[in-house]
Amino acid sequence: MLLPLRNYIASQNLLPTGAKVLVATSGGVDSVVLCHLFKQAGIAFAVAHCNFLLRGVASDLDEDFVKTLAQQLQVPFYSTRFDTQIFAEQNKISIQAAARELRYAWLEKIRQSAGYQLIATAHHLDDSIETLLYNFTKGSGLRGLLGIPPKNGHVIRPMLFATKRQVLDFALAQKIAFREDASNLTDKYSRNLIRHHAVPVFEKINPKFQHTAAENIERLNEAALLYDFALEKIKAETVLKMPNEWRIDLQKLRSYPALSTVLFEILKPFGFNNDQIANILQSTDNQPGSIFHTPQARLLVDRLFLILSFGENIGGGKKLLLEGDSTIALPDGATLKLSAASIPPSNWDNGKNTTWLDADQLQFPLVLRHWQPGDWFCPLGMAGKRQKLQDFFSNNKISRFEKDKIWLLESAGNIAWVVAWRLDERFKVGEKTKSWIQATFLPK
Numbered sequence: 001m002l003l004p005l006r007n008y009i010a011s012q013n014l015l016p017t018g019a020k021v022l023v024a025t026s027g028g029v030d031s032v033v034l035c036h037l038f039k040q041a042g043i044a045f046a047v048a049h050c051n052f053l054l055r056g057v058a059s060d061l062d063e064d065f066v067k068t069l070a071q072q073l074q075v076p077f078y079s080t081r082f083d084t085q086i087f088a089e090q091n092k093i094s095i096q097a098a099a100r101e102l103r104y105a106w107l108e109k110i111r112q113s114a115g116y117q118l119i120a121t122a123h124h125l126d127d128s129i130e131t132l133l134y135n136f137t138k139g140s141g142l143r144g145l146l147g148i149p150p151k152n153g154h155v156i157r158p159m160l161f162a163t164k165r166q167v168l169d170f171a172l173a174q175k176i177a178f179r180e181d182a183s184n185l186t187d188k189y190s191r192n193l194i195r196h197h198a199v200p201v202f203e204k205i206n207p208k209f210q211h212t213a214a215e216n217i218e219r220l221n222e223a224a225l226l227y228d229f230a231l232e233k234i235k236a237e238t239v240l241k242m243p244n245e246w247r248i249d250l251q252k253l254r255s256y257p258a259l260s261t262v263l264f265e266i267l268k269p270f271g272f273n274n275d276q277i278a279n280i281l282q283s284t285d286n287q288p289g290s291i292f293h294t295p296q297a298r299l300l301v302d303r304l305f306l307i308l309s310f311g312e313n314i315g316g317g318k319k320l321l322l323e324g325d326s327t328i329a330l331p332d333g334a335t336l337k338l339s340a341a342s343i344p345p346s347n348w349d350n351g352k353n354t355t356w357l358d359a360d361q362l363q364f365p366l367v368l369r370h371w372q373p374g375d376w377f378c379p380l381g382m383a384g385k386r387q388k389l390q391d392f393f394s395n396n397k398i399s400r401f402e403k404d405k406i407w408l409l410e411s412a413g414n415i416a417w418v419v420a421w422r423l424d425e426r427f428k429v430g431e432k433t434k435s436w437i438q439a440t441f442l443p444k
Helices: 002-011 029-041 057-073 084-091 095-114 125-138 164-173 190-205 209-238 250-254 259-270 274-286 389-395
Strands: 021-024 045-051 077-081 118-120 239-242 245-249 291-293 297-301 305-310 319-322 326-329 335-341 354-358 366-370 407-411 414-418 436-442
Touching (some): 002 029, 021 095, 045 095, 057 077, 077 095, 084 095, 095 118, 125 190, 125 209, 190 209, 209 250, 209 259, 245 250, 259 274, 259 297, 259 305, 274 291, 274 297, 354 414
Parallel strands (some): 021 118
Antiparallel strands (some): 239 245, 245 305, 291 297, 326 335, 335 436, 354 436, 407 414
């Protein structure tokens, strides 16, 4: 198996010259064989073992065995113990998920602190096939049918070329000792059910099932490359990207096949799921104005666009304080400047982004913030009548996302200026005004 290992590492570009590797070693035949192959190949590596304290004395014997293995191979040894049962209960996850999370977090910590470039696990072809079948059974997109990747970040799987049978045969031929994990023989876990019952059925139908499955995994990975290429092309043609906002052109989006799949791939990084995608598409036909939330983003269904807002745009509630004569850079890249004047200005016509306020009616410091439900003010020109900001936005056809970007200048809890839109009647200058404040908004 040494030559196939070297060929696979080279073909997948898994191991840069001179790289040091941390090998996750349970004591089972797969990881022990990987350690021996690395030793024979002259690869610099260390052995790392996790004792999950799940099998009593057997877990401790595994730890002792792996420590002895490292001594025999004359390589560094790292070990740790986890109370996996308690961790699983506290985090409300399965034992397998808990063990996997604890294991990879610890391995990465050792990799960084001890100066190793890579972590190697001993997954083989059977594991990859079982992963495909498990994901297919539970429900999966294309990526769930690709098996186990040869490399994922700093983690490499250099034995994916070999079947379990080949690994066992090599261990027997080389007289390599290893530990048996009794849990692998039970049907307690889903993967064991697949291994013990589903795969044998497939092998009856096709005696070369593993070879065929490996070829299918390779074809699916090629298809995934084409899939990703097409998605990037579609994104480039349908998505207008701006800071903290994407606009998805509905007309262009509808010109492509597999509409729900395309939209899911665009929105998936922002936490949207398949059910939401279905509702979003339904809303584009009969409910423009609908809004959908995830913890990371919000999406507004407009008539021509899907407007995705994230980052600063969904933060809300940000408050900034201003004194009488000041300039402040806003988080969205705009600027607001306040200038005090003790004599009447000679020019009142300053356009949409500038207004004058009666300084004596203001209480400093002023607050600059975004709108909140229930906000109201007295728009200039309405004889002091109150109006809810929501109604003001609607009357001015301001979209549900645009209103979240508008700043409000507030004095002692009263909105003095809907920035760049309308002054409040109570703060306008008049004949009795003795001091003035000019507020100037400079958009990004």
